[in-house]
Amino acid sequence: MSHSAGLKLRSVFANLAPSVAALAVASIVGLLVIAMAGHSPFEAARIMLQAGFGDRHAVTESLLKAVPLLFTGLAVTVAFRAGIWNIGADGQFMIGALAATYLGVHIQWTSPGAAFVSMSLAAFLAGSVWSGIASALREWRHVSEVISTIMLNLIALQLVSFMVHGPLQEAAGTYPQSDRLPEMVRLARWIPGTRLHSGFFLGLFLCVGVWLLLFRTPPGFRIRAIGQNPEAARYAGMSVRRTAVTAMLLSGGLAGLGGYVEIAGVTYRLYENISPGYGFTAIAVALLGRLHPLAMIPAALLFGGLESATRALQRTMGISPVLAEIIQALVILIVVGFESRRVRRWLAKWTVFFRQP
Amino acid sequence: MNPPAVNPPVHNIHLHHIHKSFGSIQALRGVDLTLRTGEVHALLGQNGAGKSTLMKILYGLYQPDAGTIHIDGNPVVIESPARAIQLGLGFVQQHFSLVDSLTVAENFAIGALRQRIFHPARWQARIQHFIDERGMSIDAGTRVADLSVGEKQRVEILKALFRQARFLILDEPTSVLSPAEVQSLLAELDTLRQAGIGIVFISHKLPEVLDISDRISVLRDGRVVGTLPVSEADTATLTAMMLGDARPEGQMEKHIRVRPNPASDSSHTILVAESVSMRRETGGMALNDISFELHSGEILGVAGVDGSGQQELVEAVLGLRQPEHGRIHCPVGPAQIGCIPADRLRQGLIAAFSVAENLLLSHADSSELRTGPFFAPRRIARFAQKLIAEYHIVCRGPDQPVQELSGGNQQKLLIARAVHGEPLILVAVNPTWGLDVAAAAAVHDRLRMLKQKNRAVLLVSTDLDEIYALCDRFFVLYNGRIMGWASPETPIEVVGRWMMGICGTPADHTQNGRNG
Structure with a gap:
């Protein structure tokens, strides 16, 4: 990944060319898969565009689907920038949702402000604790964070499952899910007639905040430095371990906050499948945004739209939503592939070839 | 289980007029060197004199810009380490090329296995037999990670011998060893010499060079300054050859001026x-x-x-360790x-x-x-x-x-x-x-x-000219001591000898500077 972005925003968008190219290739391959399955790729493309971005309702639904990806994408961005492969945003998201739900249904809230502050703080801290476990294992016991965060995802899933079957189960006791959150603690819907809630704007706000942190403040500079060359950072007098732990706590906290926003803005309940793999899609989002918090926004919106679009495909053409996952996987593989020097040289050669008169 | 193909006996390697440049830096400027089986040939020289470059050319890691290599009078092109191994060369580098997570026997198998089906037990028994034959006490079933540095080095040497090496290149083999390990390595090299193996021994340390070598070549600035039989060599001559006239008179005055x-x-x-x-x-x-x-x-x-x-000294001073x-x-x-x-x-x-x-x-x-x-x-x-x-x-x-x-x-x-x-x-x-x-x-x-x-x-430098030009006083580190x-008044010959681990210095210099 190129991190030469540095202090200038302009150079970042110049760096996005491989992402756009990767996306184009992934789309073509995705449509080819549809064609191979015996459907018309043109009809599919039309339906997807219509469902993803066709009208006001479609757009707000896509934005809504993008919200959890904004938070988990930021979480992945911060960790990856520090050179820490946090694959556990999914678990941190679930634990954040669990903590926020617990507060939301167990306390008689009297003001929405107090509920917002307490629940978001609890979700952030819970996510931090979850990533902090992996961080402590990494820094003091040399346990690979890739392994530990994946394991912690499974534990988080089981923990949520246990809670919604037991202590947190709805009073009715019918389904494995929590009670509905009272009106008071839900996030406000800002656009009448749509489900778009204030969590979307919180996500955008945090993207700007994390961008400022990473590219405009000393702590963020340290995070990027240890991610690029921990040895040089150490010789320059930075504490590599402290910075790594900070980055990981922030990463988990952001994912946890995403969990709060999801239950308080969309589902209003906690249940087992609260995350259909947001923490993993987040990796594709972060990589497509080339680990830049602002460039990540269009990537999150795009994957949000893709989510709506594939659902529409399933409804109208009977195409499996697995297709969305195929395209996500293709994007990751192709973005990573475009990073390789050989592919870049090859691309450069062909561009030159086309420029020849 | 056939042994690897038997190499024809080799008696001498002749490097003729080898040139090699890296960008604007001329690492080797026409090196001539003759190596023979059954003798230990030491290569001496300061950092950057060209010793490692020369050996990497011999082992096929670099290609010379000009010059030829003859083995027993036949011109050869060594285009890769694989070719070098085929020609009967073995190279023990400072950083070992062993796979830590594999056993000794498995490490022997890398690049040496001829048959399609690997039978671990039989292979290990064969390697153990090979090691025992040479009177070494290493268990072929041990994981390399569990060996000491000295044992790893021995495995490297044995691995080269197993591939029928007739010439062994050892790049600063003693720099990683404790004094006791150095003694046993030198004894093993002596045994190998008697078995007719040719050994190239690169070192900065004059005492061990004088102890083990038959002939000594000194490199300076990419040239061979001279090759001496050990009987004609002593520390003073070798130091002088290595340092050359490193300090012209004019600079001497400058040192005094910046005192x-x-x-x-x-x-x-x-x-x-x-x-x-x-x-x-x-x-x-x-x-x-x-x-x-x-x-x-x-x-x-x-x-x-x-x-x-x-x-380590720098990391300690910086508070990093x-x-x-x-x-x-x-x-x-x-x-x-x-x-x-x-x-x-x-x-x-x-x-x-x-x-x-x-x-x-x-x-x-x-x-x-x-x-x-x-x-x-x-x-x-x-x-x-x-x-x-x-x-x-x-x-x-x-x-x-x-x-x-x-x-x-x-x-x-x-x-x-x-x-x-x-x-x-x-x-x-x-x-x-x-x-x-x-x-x-x-x-x-x-x-x-x-x-x-x-x-x-605190100026840490391997360049003595730099030390002499800048420092008020300095000390010489050797093996962590x-x-x-x-x-700057201390004769450079004395300092040069300290750098190679030779004491025996005039007493009036040892305390010089401590009261500075």
Whole structure:
């Protein structure tokens, strides 16, 4: 990944060319898969565009689907920038949702402000604790964070499952899910007639905040430095371990906050499948945004739209939503592939070839 | 299980007029060398004299720009290590090429297995037999990770012999060994010599060279200065050959001119190392009972060949590693200690970061470059531009990634960052590495300027000319110990001998400088 972005925003968008190219290739391959399955790729493309971005309702639904990806994408961005492969945003998201739900249904809230502050703080801290476990294992016991965060995802899933079957189960006791959150603690819907809630704007706000942190403040500079060359950072007098732990706590906290926003803005309940793999899609989002918090926004919106679009495909053409996952996987593989020097040289050669008169 | 194809017997290798350049640096300028089986041929020379380059050419890792290699009178082209192995050569490098997680026997199998089906038990028995035949006590079933450094080295040698090597190249084999291990290695080499193996022995350490070798070749500046039978060699001759006329008269006067002014009133002790001992990561002692005082307003030198413990000393002084024994007293905070590290791309710079960001690396917390908690990009750009101009860093501007800069300009950037802000202590490791003469002189001026401003400089350098030109007093590290203290008046021959581990120095020099 190129991190030469540095202090200038302009150079970042110049760096996005491989992402756009990767996306184009992934789309073509995705449509080819549809064609191979015996459907018309043109009809599919039309339906997807219509469902993803066709009208006001479609757009707000896509934005809504993008919200959890904004938070988990930021979480992945911060960790990856520090050179820490946090694959556990999914678990941190679930634990954040669990903590926020617990507060939301167990306390008689009297003001929405107090509920917002307490629940978001609890979700952030819970996510931090979850990533902090992996961080402590990494820094003091040399346990690979890739392994530990994946394991912690499974534990988080089981923990949520246990809670919604037991202590947190709805009073009715019918389904494995929590009670509905009272009106008071839900996030406000800002656009009448749509489900778009204030969590979307919180996500955008945090993207700007994390961008400022990473590219405009000393702590963020340290995070990027240890991610690029921990040895040089150490010789320059930075504490590599402290910075790594900070980055990981922030990463988990952001994912946890995403969990709060999801239950308080969309589902209003906690249940087992609260995350259909947001923490993993987040990796594709972060990589497509080339680990830049602002460039990540269009990537999150795009994957949000893709989510709506594939659902529409399933409804109208009977195409499996697995297709969305195929395209996500293709994007990751192709973005990573475009990073390789050989592919870049090859691309450069062909561009030159086309420029020849 | 057929043994690997038997190589025809080899009796001599002749390297003729070998030239090799890396960019503008001429590493080898017409080297002639003859190696014979059944003898130990030592290669001596300072850092950068061309020893390793020559051996890498012989082993097919580099291709010569010009020159030929003959084996038993037949011209050969060694285009790869695979070809070198086929020709009966074995190379034991300083960094072993063993797979830690595999057993000894499995390591033997890499590149030596001829049959399609691998039978682990039978293979291990065969390797064990091979090892036992040579009277060595290594269990072929042990994982390499569980071996000591000396044993790993023995495995490397055995591996080469197993591939029917007739010539063994050993690149500084004793630098990683304890004294007892060195003795047993030398004994083993003697056995190999009697078995008719030819051995190339690269070392900086004269006593062991004189102990084991049959013939000794000295390289200097990419040329063979001479080849002597051991009977005609002694430390004085060899040192003189290695150093050449390294110090012309004119420079001598300069040293006297920049001599210290010990009576400076404002000078005070700023850092004390008190019998510091540290372990190497691989086990042996890296530093052994090192004590010194660093004063403000002086440039204290640390001379010695690479790997004598400099790395560990620097990390201890910077507070990056705690010594196992002894202490470092330093009232100055880490923010006031600057550093020009030895390996600029590993320890000094972040290749993908821009020039400005790299300059920011050790000044990230400076309030002058911030407004509130945020960086002030324009002030940072101005700060970078100022240093770029002041230190003549050739680049497109503050935003250019450092990986696009030449090595010399990267080094200048590193120096700019370390010297800017005039830290109370500057630790400089080979600060002029990769710089041309003018740029190097500018760096030396900077260091003298720091000294005049009553700052303390610890100059760690493998370049004796640099030490002599800058330091008020210096000590020589050898195998993690202080061999002696010296000043620019100490004859360079004495210092050269210390660097190679020979004591026996005139007593009047050993204490020189301690009272400085």
